[in-house]
Amino acid sequence: MKVSTQSVNFNADGKLIEFIQKRLDKLDLFYDKVINSDVYLKLDNTSSKQNKIAEIKVHIPKDRFVVKKQCKTFEEAVDSACSSLERKLVKKKDKKRPQSSLKFL
Template sequence: MKVTTQSVNFNAEGSLLDFIQRRMDKLDLFYDKTIGADVFLKVINTSEKANKIAEVKLHVPGDVFVVKKKCKSFEEAVDSACGSLERKLVKKKTKPKVLYSPKIS
């Protein structure tokens, strides 16, 4: 899967980018038709310890799933976001497909 990562107000290290790519690739196990993902990493200047935000937009045919998580580290935030996306993908995969059929009067 093609993963585009953008870091706001800081430069992401190569190890963080590799972690994000590996974690996002695991989503293919739950839904094999994923197109790509956009990951936005942000740091908020607050006194809280949980000041790192990861926002993930996952593109699948017919849908875009957006998950935003705030944690102490980017790895934790991305992992948590991927966990949420896994549940959404399983739900989409098991949801019965309803074809549109116009009502005939």
């Protein structure tokens, strides 16, 4: 899957970019028609420790999902956002699958 990562007001290191790519590649296990994804990493200018924001947009045919998480580290935020996306993709896949007709006696 093609992943484009943008970091706002800072430079993301290679390890973080690699972690994001590996984590988002796992989304293909839940929904195989993922086209691409956009990741936006931002630092919030607050005094709280949870000042790292990860926003992930996943594009699938005829739809897209957007999840935004704020945590202590970017890795934690990306992991949390991916967990939410996994649930959404599974729900989308189940909806798409035709329901078998129930026959009553």
